Amino acid sequence: MTSGKRPARRFVYCVVAACAVTQSLSCFARDLNQDEVLELRRKGVILPLEQFIDQALGRYPGSKLLEAELEEKHGALVYEIELLTADHVVRELKFDAGDSHLLQDKEDD
Template identity: 65%
Template sequence: MKVNLYAGSRMALLLLVFCSSLAARDLDQDEALVLRQNGVILPLEQLLEQAMARHPGSRLLEAELEKKHGRYAYEVELVTAEGVVREIKLDASTGALIKDEED
């Protein structure tokens, strides 16, 4: 029986490329600036205010813009006044809350 290894390799490569395109990817500040200037995402300041308002007295630990499944989202980590770390994810294009959970 003759096996076509080339076809199998191509299929594996296509599957790898497809799966990696579904994974979340963090964007850098230059990419975020271009997206903001083109009106694709909302200003980070606006989304940070929204996230911080959910937990008054909280302090910002980190904010990252990521692209997953073709959608842009800001993942914001806060520490509340009570010392609890929260992870808030907001749709970067609409500001809609995706999740707010203890980290």
């Protein structure tokens, strides 16, 4: 009877641990909804998304836009632009949404 409870208890511990990790990861990055983005743009806190898309496509001529999103990471607003290059490589570029500074340019897995 005791051995039958062990797998159930182990399962509960795994679920609790998974929830704890998920909760802590949500603190690192948060997608902003369109109303939040429009308000930030109206207030001049962030620059227009089109500017970042143009900048990313300019780095990789012939590439195609796959995804663009604005996230809040550790209190900073970051545009993430994902491209498919002419060489069929997926690249992820991250920009500071307030000053257009390129933060990261890496091949995406």
